[in-house]
Amino acid sequence: MTTTSSAEPTRRDFLFIATGAVGAIGAAAALVPLVTQMNPDASTIAAGAPIEVDLTPIAEGQVIKVFWRGKPIFISHRTKKEIEEARNVNLASLPDPEPDQKRVKEGHDQWQVLIGICTHLGCIPLAHQGQYQGYFCPCHGSVYDTSGRIRSGPAPANLALPPYEFVSNDKIRIG
Amino acid sequence: MSGHATYQPQNGLMRWFDRRLPIASLVYSSFVAYPTPRNLNYWWTFGGILSIMLAVQIVTGITLAMHYTPHVDFAFKSVESIMRDVNHGWLLRYLHANGASMFFAAAYIHMFRGMYYGSYKDPREVLWILGVILLLLMIATGFMGYVLPWGQMSFWAATVITNLFSAIPLVGESVVTWLWGGYAVGNPTLQRFYSLHYLLPFVIAGVVVLHVWALHVVGQNNPAGIEPKSDKDTVPFTPYATIKDSFFLAVFFIVFAWFVFYMPNFMGHADNYIPANPSVTPAHIVPEWYYLPFYAILRAIPDKLMGVVALVASIVILAFLPWLDTSRVRSARYRPLYRQFFWVFVVVCIGLGWLGGKPAEGGYVIAARILTFYYFAHFLLILPLLGIFEKTKPLPNSITESVLREGVPIGASAPPPVVSR
Numbered sequence: 001m002t003t004t005s006s007a008e009p010t011r012r013d014f015l016f017i018a019t020g021a022v023g024a025i026g027a028a029a030a031l032v033p034l035v036t037q038m039n040p041d042a043s044t045i046a047a048g049a050p051i052e053v054d055l056t057p058i059a060e061g062q063v064i065k066v067f068w069r070g071k072p073i074f075i076s077h078r079t080k081k082e083i084e085e086a087r088n089v090n091l092a093s094l095p096d097p098e099p100d101q102k103r104v105k106e107g108h109d110q111w112q113v114l115i116g117i118c119t120h121l122g123c124i125p126l127a128h129q130g131q132y133q134g135y136f137c138p139c140h141g142s143v144y145d146t147s148g149r150i151r152s153g154p155a156p157a158n159l160a161l162p163p164y165e166f167v168s169n170d171k172i173r174i175g
Numbered sequence: 176m177s178g179h180a181t182y183q184p185q186n187g188l189m190r191w192f193d194r195r196l197p198i199a200s201l202v203y204s205s206f207v208a209y210p211t212p213r214n215l216n217y218w219w220t221f222g223g224i225l226s227i228m229l230a231v232q233i234v235t236g237i238t239l240a241m242h243y244t245p246h247v248d249f250a251f252k253s254v255e256s257i258m259r260d261v262n263h264g265w266l267l268r269y270l271h272a273n274g275a276s277m278f279f280a281a282a283y284i285h286m287f288r289g290m291y292y293g294s295y296k297d298p299r300e301v302l303w304i305l306g307v308i309l310l311l312l313m314i315a316t317g318f319m320g321y322v323l324p325w326g327q328m329s330f331w332a333a334t335v336i337t338n339l340f341s342a343i344p345l346v347g348e349s350v351v352t353w354l355w356g357g358y359a360v361g362n363p364t365l366q367r368f369y370s371l372h373y374l375l376p377f378v379i380a381g382v383v384v385l386h387v388w389a390l391h392v393v394g395q396n397n398p399a400g401i402e403p404k405s406d407k408d409t410v411p412f413t414p415y416a417t418i419k420d421s422f423f424l425a426v427f428f429i430v431f432a433w434f435v436f437y438m439p440n441f442m443g444h445a446d447n448y449i450p451a452n453p454s455v456t457p458a459h460i461v462p463e464w465y466y467l468p469f470y471a472i473l474r475a476i477p478d479k480l481m482g483v484v485a486l487v488a489s490i491v492i493l494a495f496l497p498w499l500d501t502s503r504v505r506s507a508r509y510r511p512l513y514r515q516f517f518w519v520f521v522v523v524c525i526g527l528g529w530l531g532g533k534p535a536e537g538g539y540v541i542a543a544r545i546l547t548f549y550y551f552a553h554f555l556l557i558l559p560l561l562g563i564f565e566k567t568k569p570l571p572n573s574i575t576e577s578v579l580r581e582g583v584p585i586g587a588s589a590p591p592p593v594v595s596r
Contacts, residue, residue, distance in 0.1 A: 039356065040357050040358065040363075044358070121335040121339065122338035123456040138460075139331075139456060140474055141534070141536055155479070
């Protein structure tokens with residue numbers, strides 16, 4: 001840096017600020033492609049398009065697993081007893097309170113669609129296991145009920161719901 | 176310390192070269208004439224062992240990379256082909272996999288030695304912090320290497336560890352998607368892990384250069400924890416330290432070879448010989464043994480975000496050790512209370528490691544909570560208070576005095592050369 005202090009800014013002062021500004025902007029711009037190249041690429045996004053699932057072969061009491069965007073999706077055909085158990089719960093006692101009605105589509109109470117990924121650290125819970133016969137994560141012991149709500153263990157939230165809709169009475173579109 | 180001798184090339188060509196690039200002088204003053212405290216014990220040989228282990232990992236890693244394919248459809252098969260088809264591929268892979276364990280074992284012994292003898296204290300704080308950075312780099316490298324064979328443990332280790340970042344408030348999910356390059360752990364994840372696993376060892380090598388540089392600026396600590404005061408307190412690095420390091424390196428390599436040839440899968444997990452399956456999580460997933468204490472701390476906290484914070488804090492807190500330990504006396508030899516707390520801490524770390532390999536239920540969780548509390552209490556309560564209340568033993572006047580007072584040490588038959596200058 002210049003040691004002589006002149007009243008007038010010199011040409012070097014101008015060049016220092018101009019070069020520094022261009023250099024800083026250039027470096028920031030160069031970072032953009034280096035960072036964004038790590039985000040999902042076009043083919044991954046295209047492969048993440050919605051899928052349709054026919055529900056007719058799923059027997060009552062059965063949970064099937066399909067894949068959407070590389071994530072396991074649980075489709076549970078719940079029994080009357082399971083629905084009842086999910087609804088006869090004191091909501092205030094839940095770590096992440098949410099009524100069962102909000103976790104299914106209206107008029108399709110028996111069908112529950114969940115992202116089968118434990119909200120703790122991403123393991124896949126096992127169906128029909130654990131204290132509530134809902135889901136149990138073998139990695140760190142999180143227990144979910146028949147509505148996929150967290151009841152005990154380290155997971156912070158209920159099993160997430162994927163975006164889906166009923167195309168007809170026995171067919172859904174996930175995504 | 177002025178050192179014991181300076182480099183004088185005998186050969187005319189070497190003299191010509193040394194005036195233009197004094198690399199031989201640098202090596203001579205750093206690894207031949209470098210004055211090293213005369214009382215160093217075998218715990219001081221692990222720095223050299225670690226450098227050699229880094230070289231072993233880089234050499235075996237580069238040769239493995241000639242046969243490995245970083246793609247979800249071929250990774251597992253290419254590792255099996257290394258084991259069955261490639262000439263000596265089994266040996267290279269077992270050296271690399273067990274080498275990682277030996278590398279961590281040596282690093283942990285090296286760190287505990289630094290803690291016992293107070294090697295992190297003034298003026299060696301930067302040296303110690305560089306060591307903590309090396310540990311973090313080793314943890315990242317080891318984790319990404321474990322993912323490459325693309326077995327069940329690889330896949331689920333990648334899933335669980337990358338999901339740690341989902342605990343970050345607000346941006347967590349986007350960060351995880353960015354790390355994965357997809358909506359789940361998949362081919363983009365494997366390819367970037369391979370790229371970084373190849374890169375990081377060279378970053379480690381760079382930081383090792385800084386670590387050794389810092390060491391040579393401040394000089395080595397020693398079992399007495401006092402600075403050398405005269406040339407009588409030191410011996411030249413070669414032959415004294417060179418032969419001691421080499422001897423114990425050979426002992427260390429015999430243990431290494433024992434694992435490689437007789438129990439090469441002892442420290443691995445059988446589940447990793449099952450190809451990765453994104454739809455099934457193994458019933459019992461645990462990381463490699465060298466991450467178990469940190470894993471136990473993660474699981475001990477019943478809250479996701481706080482668990483991750485505790486995990487990170489348990490490593491980062493080491494960087495603050497020079498200031499958390501308030502005692503001016505370095506070596507545990509002259510700190511009777513610290514010496515006991517040190518061994519309790521070692522037992523707590525091993526206990527956490529044992530608990531990290533157990534299922535997260537019942538009494539194991541309670542025990543892990545108690546030990547996690549103690550782990551942090553050691554740094555945040557015990558060390559700051561000990562420095563104030565502990566009555567330390569009187570320090571010897573010099574390293575030479577401490578050696579002679581303790582009787583004739585092993586190797587005393589070869590007294591250091593008397594250098595007159």
